[in-house]
Amino acid sequence: MNFLPIATNIADYLRDSLGLTNGIAMVLAAIIHGSLLVAIFMGTPVFWIWGERKIAGRIQDRMGPTRVGGRFGWLQSIADGIKLIQKEDLVPPAADSMLFRMAPYMVCVASFATFMVLPFGDTWVAVASDIGLYVLVAILSLEVIGIILAGYSSGSKWSLFGGMREAAQMVSYEIPLAICAIIPVTVAGSLNLVEIAQLQSGGFQNWLIFNDPFTLVAFFVYFTVATASCKRAPFDLAEAESELVGGFHTEYSGMRWSFFFMGEYAAMFVVCAVASILFLGGWNSGIPPLDATLNQMRGLSADGSFEPMAYLANAIGMGILISKAWVLVFVQVWVRWTLPRLRIDQVMITCLKYLIPISCALFLGVIAWPLLVYKMTGGAQTSFASPKAENWVKPAVSTPDEDAETSQFILPNSTPDDRMAVADDDRKVAGGTR
């Protein structure tokens, strides 16, 4: 796990200008990053709880919140929060008190931890990992444990049914979620979210959703599955109010109850941000001149130094990414208040009989597509490391003398001749697999 330039920048700044020791500077930098992420993590639910109530109201021909904070009721979430903090923290006598108290934190922490590897800009990521998407999916799957434990430990039959539904649903929906997330990874040739987003720069025709027909369908399948994995309507069987009172959170009240919803809204934001990074170009605007300008501005700090213009470009990129994610969150809210809730057997059939076969077929199709294009057009060969390597724009690392086809793995003490030998081997293997 490595920290990207922005991380080392803060640590370097603290060390050099304030005269701190290395360890303290790193810890302080980590705290600063954590606080920034907490701000996004807390801000998203506060905005979207108000937004959801307002949108739901308009869809149902009501006004929604209007009183608190002026005409649009935009302080409603704050008022809700104050009310929830004041409520009594109840633990039912039948509950397993330790697990009952622990479960909301597990939900909250699991969805917060995904922000750790979620990039908001070219270098704006807390932990830049080569397997960012894999780590993100892994951590996101932990959220379900908190919900199951909440359902089990409440000592109530409603909660138990909610927890069991959630477990069955999540175990099934994780399979198409992972397969759909693999599809853009196959096209991009990388699990690194920063790389996937960056190779979609230079216009919306480079977005992976428009890469081939299979990725186009895969985006909609991914979005459906992601909605289900956040247990949003029409898949919110774990908390079906009409059948299970409140489902897994029947026995909860006050802050512990609100932790579940903070986790849920944060998870909605995360899956939508991942959808926009994987399919919709991430922090690239899709307008070629604007993208070129922003990339140029980012390139100013290629050596890791601080440049106001590069910072501005990253801030704009973050705004673009968050806007895309919020549009998708809006669609989730819209769907919730438009479609009726499915039955539990319909939810399972949707996943096991339709979504898994569809995503498997899309996965096979997206693998076959480059071969088909190659056969039909006799077109250019793609590189072994990344099928779309020609799209790579590398503002952060500039090495003009490095041949793009050179192998990635070179012994530290190898001579240039060795490097060429490795490159030859690389091409041999690449030819063999094609």
Add this chain to the structure above:
Amino acid sequence: MTYEKLLFLIFALSTCGGALGVVLAQRVARMAFWLIVSLGSTAGLYFMLHADFVAATQIIIYVGGTLVLLIFGIMLTASGPHVNIQTSPGELVLGAGVGLMLLFLIQGTVRSVDWNQAAVVTSQGEFVPAEGQGYNPQGQGNTIRPLGMALLGLRPDKDLGAPEEAGLSSGYLFPFEIVSIHLLVVLVGASYLARAKRRAQASE
């Protein structure tokens, strides 16, 4: 003590603490919770040791997969609200004996390795990604590319010194696929057996 060592110590302590919790807890659901703590902290230890792929796999398979199924199983089979496990003194002694034997075995293995020598060998065999590939700064902790290459049979760490006619070392893709097919067959077989039993019961 550097902050890395401090973090390692925290994760190591919570791994051991979680394991103790599994043994000492009475309720099955609490045991599952302590198992989450222990296995999750093990993933943290892997992250600290720059094995990011192994760490993420630990989370996705053990914590996100196996434990969810475990708790699901507890919920489906529970007769009362909270299932307790009462261990008799005999079982306690037997378990402690087996555990101690395993501990001695592991300790003997660990002590038989010359770790200083191993560190030298590892650092000599280490290879770093070339500049300009990807965004990550050079260094440790990004293991996915070497792993993927090795799966396809490209082992720069092994093949560079080898003579040309020896050819590339064989990849791990074929064994991996065999294991995958094997697991799929087991899965289909298990569901077939379960359904056949139910059908026989229905016809009786």
